[in-house]
Amino acid sequence: MKRKYIIGCALAATLCAGPALxxxxxxxxxxxxxxxxxxxxxxxxxxxxxxxxxxxKPIGFAMDICYKIVDAVKKDLKLDKLEVKLNPVTSSTxxxxxxxxxxxxxxxSTTNNADRQKQISFTNTHFLTAxxxxxxxxxxxxxxxxxxxxxxxxxxxxxxIKQLTExxxxxxxxxxxxxxxxxxxAFLMVETDRAVAxxxxxxxxxxxxxxxxxxxxxxxxxxxxSKPEPCGIMLRKDDPAFKKVVDGATAxxxxxxxxxxxxxxxxxxxxPPKGLNLNAPISPVLKKAFAAxxxxxxxxxxxxx
Amino acid sequence: MFANFDFDVIRRSLGYLFFEGMTFTLTLTGLGALGGLIxxxxxxxxxxxxxxxxxxxxxxxxxxxxxxxxxxxxFWFYFLVPYLGQWLTGSSRPxxxxxxxxxxxxxxxxEAAYFSEIxxxxxxxxxxxxxxxxxxxxxxxxxxxxxxxxxxxxxxxLPVLLTQTIVLFQDTxxxxxxxxxDFLGAASxxxxxxxxxxxxxxxxxxxxxxxxxxxxFSVRRLQARISIVR
Amino acid sequence: MNYHxxxxxxxxxxxxxxxxYLDMLLSGLVLTIxxxxxxxxxxxxxxxxxGVLRTLPSRTASWVGFAWVEFFRNMPLLVxxxxxxxxxxxxxxxxxxxxxxxxxxxxxxxxxxxxxxxMSARVxxxxxxxxxxxxxxxxxxATALGLTTAQTYRxxxxxxxxxxxxxxLTSEFLSxxxxxxxxxxxxxxxxxxEARAMQEFSFQVFEAFTAATxxxxxxxxxxxxxxxxxxxxxxxxxxxxxx
Numbered sequence: 001m002k003r004k005y006i007i008g009c010a011l012a013a014t015l016c017a018g019p020a021l022x023x024x025x026x027x028x029x030x031x032x033x034x035x036x037x038x039x040x041x042x043x044x045x046x047x048x049x050x051x052x053x054x055x056x057k058p059i060g061f062a063m064d065i066c067y068k069i070v071d072a073v074k075k076d077l078k079l080d081k082l083e084v085k086l087n088p089v090t091s092s093t094x095x096x097x098x099x100x101x102x103x104x105x106x107x108x109s110t111t112n113n114a115d116r117q118k119q120i121s122f123t124n125t126h127f128l129t130a131x132x133x134x135x136x137x138x139x140x141x142x143x144x145x146x147x148x149x150x151x152x153x154x155x156x157x158x159x160x161i162k163q164l165t166e167x168x169x170x171x172x173x174x175x176x177x178x179x180x181x182x183x184x185x186a187f188l189m190v191e192t193d194r195a196v197a198x199x200x201x202x203x204x205x206x207x208x209x210x211x212x213x214x215x216x217x218x219x220x221x222x223x224x225x226s227k228p229e230p231c232g233i234m235l236r237k238d239d240p241a242f243k244k245v246v247d248g249a250t251a252x253x254x255x256x257x258x259x260x261x262x263x264x265x266x267x268x269x270x271x272p273p274k275g276l277n278l279n280a281p282i283s284p285v286l287k288k289a290f291a292a293x294x295x296x297x298x299x300x301x302x303x304x305x
Numbered sequence: 306m307f308a309n310f311d312f313d314v315i316r317r318s319l320g321y322l323f324f325e326g327m328t329f330t331l332t333l334t335g336l337g338a339l340g341g342l343i344x345x346x347x348x349x350x351x352x353x354x355x356x357x358x359x360x361x362x363x364x365x366x367x368x369x370x371x372x373x374x375x376x377x378x379x380f381w382f383y384f385l386v387p388y389l390g391q392w393l394t395g396s397s398r399p400x401x402x403x404x405x406x407x408x409x410x411x412x413x414x415x416e417a418a419y420f421s422e423i424x425x426x427x428x429x430x431x432x433x434x435x436x437x438x439x440x441x442x443x444x445x446x447x448x449x450x451x452x453x454x455x456x457x458x459x460x461x462x463l464p465v466l467l468t469q470t471i472v473l474f475q476d477t478x479x480x481x482x483x484x485x486x487d488f489l490g491a492a493s494x495x496x497x498x499x500x501x502x503x504x505x506x507x508x509x510x511x512x513x514x515x516x517x518x519x520x521x522f523s524v525r526r527l528q529a530r531i532s533i534v535r
Numbered sequence: 536m537n538y539h540x541x542x543x544x545x546x547x548x549x550x551x552x553x554x555x556y557l558d559m560l561l562s563g564l565v566l567t568i569x570x571x572x573x574x575x576x577x578x579x580x581x582x583x584x585x586g587v588l589r590t591l592p593s594r595t596a597s598w599v600g601f602a603w604v605e606f607f608r609n610m611p612l613l614v615x616x617x618x619x620x621x622x623x624x625x626x627x628x629x630x631x632x633x634x635x636x637x638x639x640x641x642x643x644x645x646x647x648x649x650x651x652x653x654m655s656a657r658v659x660x661x662x663x664x665x666x667x668x669x670x671x672x673x674x675x676x677a678t679a680l681g682l683t684t685a686q687t688y689r690x691x692x693x694x695x696x697x698x699x700x701x702x703x704l705t706s707e708f709l710s711x712x713x714x715x716x717x718x719x720x721x722x723x724x725x726x727x728x729e730a731r732a733m734q735e736f737s738f739q740v741f742e743a744f745t746a747a748t749x750x751x752x753x754x755x756x757x758x759x760x761x762x763x764x765x766x767x768x769x770x771x772x773x774x775x776x777x778x
Contacts, residue, residue, distance in 0.1 A: 031401075039401060044484070044494065052498075056321065087403065090484045092735045093383070100387040101401050119539070119738045151637070157735040165551040176639060177551075178722050179732070181484060184497040191500065192625070194636045213500065372709070372755040374716035377727050377747055384740050475611035482720060489614060502621045510614045517609035 027239040028104050033077050040066050041089035041103035045184035047207035048266040049109040049127070049231075054273040058086055061266040062233060065126055065253060066107035069233070072249035090182050092157030095119055098234055105246070106234040109201060111159040113229065114297045121243055122232035124250040124293035128285050128302055129201035131160045131225035134187075134209060134218050139196045144223045145171070153178040153186045153195035163225040164199045183208070190218075199225065203280065210276045227299040228285060247295070254290040263290075311501055315508045318495045326491030327512075329405065333477045333487065337412035338470040344413060345420025350450065352425060363421070370418035375479055382411035383483055404485045408477075416473055423465050427458030464528040471520045475513065488512070544739045545746065556733050557746075563729030564750050570646050570725060571712040577651025578711065582658025587688060589659060590666045600659065607656035612717050616649040620721040646718035654711050661703045665696035698769055705762040712754060726750060 032038050042058035043050040049062040067084070074082040087103050094106045098120050109129070112122040133152070135141045141150075144167065154161035156179035168175045178195055180186035187208045189195040198205070202220060209218045235246055253259050260282070265271075267280045282290075285302050294301065315322075351363035370378070386407045390400030402410075431454055439449040459466075478489040486494065489509055496505035545557040553559070589600035607615070620642070624632035635641065669692060677687040697704075719728035730747035734740045 035401075045497075052494075056325075056494075088484060088486075092731065093483060095738060096384045096734070096740050100384055101391075102387060102403070116738075151639075156732065162550050162736060169551055169553070179724075179728075180722075181482075181720070182497075188497055188500060188502070192502075192636065193633060194641075369752070372713075372752050373748060374713040374727060374751065376716040376719065377730070377744065377751065380727070380731065381744055381748075384744075478611040478613045479717065481613060489611070503625045506614070506617045506622050510610050510618055513611055513614055514606075514609045518605060521605075521609065 026241055028236060028242040029073070029077060029245070031101075032073060032082070032104070033079070036079065036081070037083040037085050038070055038073060038105070039085040039087050039103045040070075041087050041094055041097060041106040041108070043090070043108040043182075044088055045182055046109050046204060047211065048271050048278060049204075050107050058088075059272065060107075061262065062107040062109065062126065064262055064266075065250065066105055066233060068253050069105065069123075069246050069249045072252075073245055076245050090157065091155050092181075094157070094234065098236055101236075104235065104242075108233075109204065109231045110234050111201075111229050112232040112295065112297045113159060116234075117237075117297055119237065120234050121237045121239070122230075122234055122295045122297070123243065123246045124254060124295050125230035125232045125289050125302070126250070126254070127203065127231045128228040128283070128289065128299075129203050129231060130228045131163050131199055132202040132205060132221045132223065133197040133199045133225075134190060134205040134220050135197040136190065136193075136217050137219050138217070141197060142221070142223075144221070144225070145173070147175050147197060148173045149175070150196045151176040151178055151194070152197045152199060153180050153189045154199040155180050155183050155186050158200070159229070160199045160201065160225070167225055187212070197221075201231070203278075206278060206280065207276075210278060211274055228283075228302070229299045230289070230295075230297065230302060232295055247293075251293040254293050259290050312504055314495065314499050314501045314504055318491075318505075321495070322488065322491050325486060326488035329486060329491075330474070330477050330488040333405070333408055333412060333480075334470065334474045336409055337416055337477070338473055340409070340413035341416030341420045341473070342424075342466065344417035345422075346424045346455065348417060348421035349424040349428060352421070353428060367418045367421055370415055371422075375415060375476055376482055378415050379408070379411050379479060379482060382414070383407050386410055404480075404483065408480050408485060412473065412477070416469070419469055420466065423462050423469060424458060426465075427462035428454055430461055431457050460531065463531065464524050467524045467527070468521070471517055471524070474520070475517060478513070540742070541737075541739050542742055544733075544737050544742050547737070549733070550736055556737065556743075559729050559733055560726065560743075560746055560750065563724060563726040564754075566643070566723065567712065567715050567725040568754070570643060570650070570715045570718065570723065571708075573647035574650035574654060574715070575708055575711050577647065578654035578658050578707075581652065581655035583662060583693075585655060585659035586662025586666070587693075589663045591684070600663075604656045604659050607653050608660075612650065612653050612714055613720060615653055616645065616718060616721050619649045620645045642718060642721050642723040645721055646715065646723045650711060650714050650718070653714070654707060657707055657710070658704065661700045661707065662696060665700035666692055668699060669695055695771070698771055701762070701766050701769070705759065705766075708762070709755060709758055712758070713751075 040063075042060075042063060044052045044058070046060070046062075048060055050058055050060040053059050070082060070084055087097070089097055089103065089106060089108070094103075094108070094110065095116065097103050098106055109127065110116075110122075111129075112125060116122075133141075133144075133147075141147060152164060152175050154164050154177065161177070161179060164175070164177060167173070168177060178189065180189060183200060183204060186195075186198045186200070190198045191212065198208075202224070205220050209215050209220065212218065233246070233250070235242060253262070263282055263286075267278050267282070270277050289302055296302075348363045348366065351359045352367075354360060383404075386402050387400050390402060394400060435453055435457065436449050439453045444452070477487055480487050481490050481493065484490065492505045492509040496502045545560075546555050548554070549556050549559045551559070553562070585600045585603045588596045589604070591597060591600075624635040626632075627635065638644070673691055673695070674687060677691045682690065715723070715725050716727040718725060719731070724732070726747055730743045733743040733746075737743070
């Protein structure tokens with residue numbers, strides 16, 4: 001089956017005198033085959049999806065999924081070995097770095113929404129979270145309206161800070177929004193009383209609270225800024241061949257028993273580096289999403305049966 | 306006041322800080338200064354070449370780079386370099402560049418503007434007799450520059466060039482905005498992971514201070530030694 | 536090129552409800568200018584004091600000036616801002632530290648003070664060079680006339696020195712404006728930070744940064760023209776060969 005893809009008049013000659021393949025390789029797959037390497041973008045503090053352990057190596061739920069994708073790509077391209085390069089990204093650099101070719105896959109906890117799909121694509125959803133905020137119990141902040149006039153921090157480049165900004169304008173709360181470079185910095189601001197609350201995906205908040213020096217001093221709000229939204233691994237837009245391989249790999253993983261085991265490994269058991277256990281059993285919506293993998297940006301399509 | 310500070314965190318992370326962070330910073334400084342000097346000299350020569358168009362282009366480049374904050378230039382190049390690579394190599398997709406390469410390109414391009422001004426001052430400070438004598442001896446423009454003018458200009462401006470390199474050394478800390486792991490970035494990562502901001506930032510400040518002071522002191526000594534009595 | 540251009544993005548409403556993306560950038564511009572001016576005033580005040588200290592005959596004064604300049608010149612600006620912003624509140628007594636941290640507009644004050652002190656070292660050096668370039672006879676004549684040191688500086692040396700160092704001071708002021716961008720790391724939402732935020736919300740990387748670049752170039756042109764005007768106004772015939 002041939003696939004013709006018109007990229008531009010300047011198509012560099014292929015570096016390798018490739019064996020006669022039935023399909024013409026295009027886009028990312030072509031690049032991977034030519035360079036023999038795939039680059040993964042990782043986060044440094046999105047526990048438990050993608051974060052650095054004690055030896056500064058990136059590990060996590062999303063990282064493991066990505067490695068499975070790499071195996072699938074390797075098999076698909078029939079390569080003997082495929083070098084995996086790792087490139088750190090932050091919430092604000094992940095999309096530009098994906099678009100400009102620095103990374104091929106972004107493995108973290110990126111929210112999948114229609115706006116972002118104009119620039120990049122997502123593969124099948126691997127988690128669903130809602131935006132909540134964490135604050136110290138002593139601040140006595142129980143609802144979003146209690147944040148009125150206070151300093152609230154969130155990580156730049158996330159949907160969470162966007163939702164916070166919009167809620168601030170819509171409800172006229174006069175919140176002083178502080179953007180932080182990454183989640184660890186933002187949580188540190190709450191820890192040191194520079195901000196009263198940190199708005200982020202609830203699972204990430206739970207991980208930070210559990211790993212902090214004094215977990216009992218914090219409380220995660222019941223109020224949410226959004227419905228549970230899907231998170232997915234990102235890849236470049238307009239690259240159907242690569243997307244097919246990635247989707248296939250993720251779907252196969254989620255639907256098999258390995259998917260459930262992988263989930264338990266990161267959410268129900270002790271995780272490095274401090275051995276904390278998030279104790280977050282798989283939610284019904286996610287169970288459904290695993291059984292029927294989808295990359296839809298619409299939170300409503302994930303409602304449990 | 307310093308009672309519950311944990312200075313041991315510095316000792317534990319020394320390896321990471323110096324082997325990964327400081328080597329990144331020093332390599333970036335060294336290569337950036339070298340590349341900036343070469344490129345800067347070229348630009349200075351363009352401006353002094355007497356060809357109006359070349360001079361204008363070089364002048365515009367220098368003015369542009371000197372008007373923009375380094376942080377903005379870092380952002381520009383970080384996102385732009387792969388597209389530039391694509392355009393230069395005529396490939397079908399943006400070229401993959403790592404954080405180090407993109408930072409290096411940024412600093413070379415940025416510092417070239419500053420180095421070019423220094424070299425321009427250096428070249429202009431050479432008495433007109435020198436290139437005139439070279440011309441009389443039958444040397445071409447290229448030979449004049451290479452054997453007569455540039456070595457003298459370089460020697461005259463060496464202290465200023467070295468001072469600019471020290472400034473470059475300090476400016477490399479700005480790659481922090483992209484979470485690139487230079488020395489300050491590494492210190493920050495440890496600080497945020499262990500919640501030890503005070504200790505790590507004070508340590509980083511002390512290290513930068515010691516290196517910069519030692520370097521400035523050496524430059525001052527050098528200046529005293531090689532100053533040519535006129 | 537795999538990038539979707541959209542130059543009309545500037546007129547689309549920004550998610551923070553305060554208007555269009557262009558308004559976001561302009562509010563950043565205003566903050567940049569405000570921070571730069573506050574920092575520059577601080578730099579001038581402290582820089583002048585330290586510059587004078589360095590040229591005084593007293594050795595202690597000279598040493599104090601030297602220490603000040605070396606301290607602020609040998610640390611990157613970013614590190615200095617971090618120390619002011621993150622370290623200072625932690626080493627002060629807890630109630631003071633808390634007050635500092637909870638202060639509204641903390642990044643603005645920290646940035647103004649941090650950048651101000653950083654630039655004061657450079658102003659001090661310029662002033663020292665300026666005073667040093669004056670003929671020695673000036674100071675001697677002042678002493679002969681019976682002026683005290685303070686009077687000498689006030690009436691004879693400083694007025695001339697400042698006029699002489701106006702061109703380098705212009706470029707130091709431009710440096711101050713550029714250095715405000717470093718404060719985005721401590722949360723000051725100035726022009727570069729707004730461009731970044733715009734890029735993050737709208738994904739239009741190059742449009743956002745082009746706008747910021749153009750605005751910085753504009754500031755540059757305005758400041759250079761204003762300073763040239765000022766220089767011509769204050770020029771002393773026979774000393775400053777104006778352009």
